[in-house]
Amino acid sequence: MRHLLSTAELAYDDALRILDTAEEMAAVTSREVKKLPTLRGRTVVNLFYEDSTRTRVSFEAAAKRLSADVVNFSAKGSSVSKGESLKDTVQTLDAMGADAIVIRHSAAGSAAQLAASDWSEAAVVNAGDGTHEHPTQALLDALTLRRDWAAAHGQDSPRGTDLAGMKVLIVGDILHSRVARSNLWLLRTLGAEVHFAAPATLLPQGVEQWPATGHYSLDDALAAAPDAVMLLRVQAERMGGAFFPTAAEYTRRWGLTDERLSVVEKLTLGETGKPAVILHPGPMNRGVEISAAAADSPQTRITEQVANGVAVRMAVLHLLLSQSHQEESHS
Amino acid sequence: MTTSYLITGAKPYGEPAQDLLIRDGVIADIGQNLQADDAEVIDGTGLIALPxxxxxxxxxxxxxxxxxxxxxxxxxxxxxxxxxxxxxxxxxxxxxxxxxxxxxxxxxxxxxxxxxxxxxxxxxxxxxxxxxxxxxxxxxxxxxxxxxxxxxxxxxxxxxxxxxxxxxxxxxxxxxxxxxxxxxxxxxxxxxxxxxxxxxxxxxxxxxxxxxxxxxxxxxxxxxxxxxxxxxxxxxxxxxxxxxxxxxxxxxxxxxxxxxxxxxxxxxxxxxxxxxxxxxxxxxxxxxxxxxxxxxxxxxxxxxxxxxxxxxxxxxxxxxxxxxxxxxxxxxxxxxxxxxxxxxxxxxxxxxxxxxxxxxxxxxxxGHQHQGQEIAAGQSANIILIDPAASKTITPEQHASKGRNSPFRGIELPGEVRYTFLAGQPVLAQAELTQPVTERTGA
Structure with missing residues (x-):
């Protein structure tokens, strides 16, 4: 694995290696001294063309816990706002000795283009490209789900296990969601079954060819007894009436309301009797896609997701950079 | 400057081979074993003549x-x-x-x-x-x-x-x-x-x-x-x-x-x-x-x-x-x-x-009268000779266009344009540009 660009192209073994490594990293982050020397002397650049404080801080924390030097390059207030091309920016960063470039960009495919180009030798990590993919988000979701799934099934450790037999329901704006896309492919790779619930306007044309089951009704989707429910954030710009009439109507039909929470409370992780889990990639619109009670329910794993994000990103950076380091020293 | 060209043995539309005499901007004659002492001879064997x-x-x-x-x-x-x-x-x-x-x-x-x-x-x-x-x-x-x-x-x-x-x-x-x-x-x-x-x-x-x-x-x-x-x-x-x-x-x-x-x-x-x-x-x-x-x-x-x-x-x-x-x-x-x-x-x-x-x-x-005409005597000599048996890997850097944005880059495709006659003049010969027709007054 030279880059992490998408989960669609992530092999089962690589996915499991990242998740297992992330478990080790998570153990480190629970120690008093939360730091490993693995990436000392190496430089990780966070190249962010979109504002995303959460994701950037998570990658920054991950790189620093591995002792890497971190450079944050934000498109705003930089030469990019003066019209510098992606190519020139990347070549500049490459000349400064970037070993890994973590790129967040509004344009789908920008991470793949960067990896395919000869602009830089750095390992490329896709931190979200347009409405295409956000692979580390899916990996942290999988890490979160796997812990509950393994524990419910009596495993001492989730290491080496996958999500075979799990049924995950993703609710909301599938059309514009890189999180939904990355989760679909990774969950399928790990053996889970994926369901979507959304209005037809927020499901992409061609979705019927995806390996997933679609529902227009959230109530029908919940009746299919998912093991996990993942709510997607409703973006403000979708609320203007173009995709659904009003936020209130969205909440009535596709929100995890208090009434629907009482349904989710009865759902279990397979036949284990352990409660099903609720995920949200954040930031939440309380009262729109998720009620306050649902957000604060003991079934939600939202803070675990954030903590697991750091562990997953540590694992990804560690695997990409320490591997390439070994290859170089062997050659 | 030569204004007459005798193309020998080319196949109009891929059909049986003919000789084509091009003179003064038109196809002066078409047939077998044409002779024209003043004409530059172009061997059209294996080539297809097309409008x-x-x-x-x-x-x-x-x-x-x-x-x-x-x-x-x-x-x-x-x-x-x-x-x-x-x-x-x-x-x-x-x-x-x-x-x-x-x-x-x-x-x-x-x-x-x-x-x-x-x-x-x-x-x-x-x-x-x-x-x-x-x-x-x-x-x-x-x-x-x-x-x-x-x-x-x-x-x-x-x-x-x-x-x-x-x-x-x-x-x-x-x-x-x-x-x-x-x-x-x-x-x-x-x-x-x-x-x-x-x-x-x-x-x-x-x-x-x-x-x-x-x-x-x-x-x-x-x-x-x-x-x-x-x-x-x-x-x-x-x-x-x-x-x-x-x-x-x-x-x-x-x-x-x-x-x-x-x-x-x-x-x-x-x-x-x-x-x-x-x-x-x-x-x-x-x-x-x-x-x-x-x-x-x-x-x-x-x-x-x-x-x-x-x-x-x-x-x-x-x-x-x-x-x-x-x-x-x-x-x-x-x-x-x-x-x-x-x-x-x-x-x-x-x-x-x-x-x-x-x-x-x-x-x-x-509505052009002098383009797209049948390859026949008396018609304007806006014709091309192509080699259908040729094959080449598309290389945009070799193109005369300033654009390098060809989607066929690196793909091997058949055919080659060998000659382009514009108003009877070969602006392209042996697949190379020659010289333009600058005296043209237009349609």
């Missing part, structure tokens, strides 16, 4: 974007590609919406002398889709414009489209529509369509350009053309559904003609998965089922002609994020190769049908 290709859809970029292409470089590309006439779309800067601009483009074409250049006039002022450009003034200008198009933009307003169709009847012209519903493609917004809408766009997360956005405009416009009794040409048809509508319209006797690009016959949206902007084009690359429907429609005549939509762009317009990249591909110097590959070698058409779709029909649609 020079006529492209109804070319972007020459001048005036305004001379960094992308000029009339001179685009004309050279045309000669190398086997085109003896090209029609330069109006989306230059300034837009070709006045007699002054179309005359400038026409004059630049005559001065270049590598091919005949016919400017296309804009339908609406500034391509803005709001009010008619001075169609009559362009028709009466030295450029004698007959074809009007806002290509690159759709004439979206139905009332304006109706008026344009009616108005060109009075000047013996026709409208070439770029069929694209602007609302269905979110044109001009941050979420503008980027590629064919379907299973590939769903996975890639790029905003989709639905086939219905093309089909809805074609359906509307064939009804309008029928209603007002005017001539309509549909640019770059790209979907199977569009073919169905055209088939219906032609059966009904509506005066509609249609073109398809070589790239839509060969390439599909699967290529977009590379996110390489060389594959970004408007209308977008569609599905395998669409390419098959387009090939069949072209073979049977529902689609009339090949139009290259040659759209050169400078490197920086393609070496960037997909969403920011310019739309368009070069096409003049790969048209023969792509069409031979997609249509001839598949057995869908023979070389006579090839001549119809690349020369005879486009010349008829425009």
């Amino acid at each position: 020079g290709m006529v492209d109804l859809h070319t972007h020459l970029r001048e005036p305004g974007r001379e960094d992308a292409e000029t009339v001179e470089t685009g004309s050279r590309a045309a000669a190398k590609g086997g085109f003896t006439a090209v029609h330069a779309m109006a989306n230059s800067s300034p837009v070709a919406d006045t007699a002054g601009v179309v005359e400038q483009v026409y004059r630049l074409g005559v001065e270049a002398g590598w091919t005949e250049v016919y400017p296309v006039g804009a339908v609406t002022r500034g391509l803005a889709g709001e009010s008619l450009a001075e169609l009559g003034a362009m028709a009466e200008s030295a450029a004698a414009v007959r074809m009007f198009s806002d290509d690159g933009h759709c004439v979206t307003n139905a009332q304006l489209m109706r008026r344009a169709l009616e108005y060109v009847k009075t000047i013996d012209g026709f409208i070439a529509q770029h069929a694209q519903d602007t609302d269905l493609t979110a044109w001009g917004t941050d979420n503008a369509a980027q590629m064919n809408e379907g299973s590939v766009s769903a996975t890639l997360g790029l905003p989709g350009w639905p086939s219905v956005a093309e089909e809805a405009i074609i359906a509307r416009d064939v009804l309008l053309a029928d209603y007002v009794g005017a001539k309509l040409h549909i640019c770059h048809v790209s979907t199977a559904g569009s073919v169905e509508i055209l088939r219906w319209a032609k059966a009904r006797g509506i005066q509609v003609t249609a073109e398809v690009t070589p790239h839509h016959l060969m390439l599909t949206d699967e290529l977009v998965a590379t996110y390489n902007p060389v594959y970004k084009v408007n209308p977008p690359l569609r599905t395998e089922a669409d390419t098959q429907a387009l090939r069949e429609a072209l073979a049977e005549g529902t689609i009339d002609v090949i139009g290259t939509d040659h759209a050169p762009h400078p490197e920086q317009a393609k070496e960037c994020e997909w969403a920011q990249a310019a739309m368009g591909m070069t096409g003049l110097e790969t048209a023969l190769n792509a069409v031979q590959h997609a249509m001839v070698e598949t057995g869908l058409i023979n070389w006579r049908r090839f001549a119809e779709i690349t020369s005879t029909r486009p010349a008829e649609i425009y």
Whole structure:
């Protein structure tokens, strides 16, 4: 694995290696001294063309816990706002000795283009490209789900296990969601079954060819007894009436309301009797896609997701950079 | 300077070999064992003689974007590609919406002398889709414009489209529509369509350009053309559904003609998965089922002609994020190769049908008298000699066009244009450009 660009192209073994490594990293982050020397002397650049404080801080924390030097390059207030091309920016960063470039960009495919180009030798990590993919988000979701799934099934450790037999329901704006896309492919790779619930306007044309089951009704989707429910954030710009009439109507039909929470409370992780889990990639619109009670329910794993994000990103950076380091020293 | 050429043993339309005597700009004689002591002899053994290709859809970029292409470089590309006439779309800067601009483009074409250049006039002022450009003034200008198009933009307003169709009847012209519903493609917004809408766009997360956005405009416009009794040409048809509508319209006797690009016959949206902007084009690359429907429609005549939509762009317009990249591909110097590959070698058409779709029909649609003629004694010597047995790996750096944005880069394709005769002069010989015809006075 030279880059992490998408989960669609992530092999089962690589996915499991990242998740297992992330478990080790998570153990480190629970120690008093939360730091490993693995990436000392190496430089990780966070190249962010979109504002995303959460994701950037998570990658920054991950790189620093591995002792890497971190450079944050934000498109705003930089030469990019003066019209510098992606190519020139990347070549500049490459000349400064970037070993890994973590790129967040509004344009789908920008991470793949960067990896395919000869602009830089750095390992490329896709931190979200347009409405295409956000692979580390899916990996942290999988890490979160796997812990509950393994524990419910009596495993001492989730290491080496996958999500075979799990049924995950993703609710909301599938059309514009890189999180939904990355989760679909990774969950399928790990053996889970994926369901979507959304209005037809927020499901992409061609979705019927995806390996997933679609529902227009959230109530029908919940009746299919998912093991996990993942709510997607409703973006403000979708609320203007173009995709659904009003936020209130969205909440009535596709929100995890208090009434629907009482349904989710009865759902279990397979036949284990352990409660099903609720995920949200954040930031939440309380009262729109998720009620306050649902957000604060003991079934939600939202803070675990954030903590697991750091562990997953540590694992990804560690695997990409320490591997390439070994290859170089062997050659 | 020699003005007579004796081509020996070439096969007109791939049929039995003949000798061709070219003298004073016309085919003076055709037959077996011709003799002409004053003529330069060209061995045509193994070559196919065809009428020079006529492209109804070319972007020459001048005036305004001379960094992308000029009339001179685009004309050279045309000669190398086997085109003896090209029609330069109006989306230059300034837009070709006045007699002054179309005359400038026409004059630049005559001065270049590598091919005949016919400017296309804009339908609406500034391509803005709001009010008619001075169609009559362009028709009466030295450029004698007959074809009007806002290509690159759709004439979206139905009332304006109706008026344009009616108005060109009075000047013996026709409208070439770029069929694209602007609302269905979110044109001009941050979420503008980027590629064919379907299973590939769903996975890639790029905003989709639905086939219905093309089909809805074609359906509307064939009804309008029928209603007002005017001539309509549909640019770059790209979907199977569009073919169905055209088939219906032609059966009904509506005066509609249609073109398809070589790239839509060969390439599909699967290529977009590379996110390489060389594959970004408007209308977008569609599905395998669409390419098959387009090939069949072209073979049977529902689609009339090949139009290259040659759209050169400078490197920086393609070496960037997909969403920011310019739309368009070069096409003049790969048209023969792509069409031979997609249509001839598949057995869908023979070389006579090839001549119809690349020369005879486009010349008829425009109304040219001296282009697209039968290869026969007395006809204008706008002809090409091609080697169908040749094969080459497409290398854009070898192209005469300034554009390097060929989607066929690195692909091995059949065929080679060996000679291009423009008004009896070989502007291309042995596949190399020679010298232009500069004394031409025009049509």
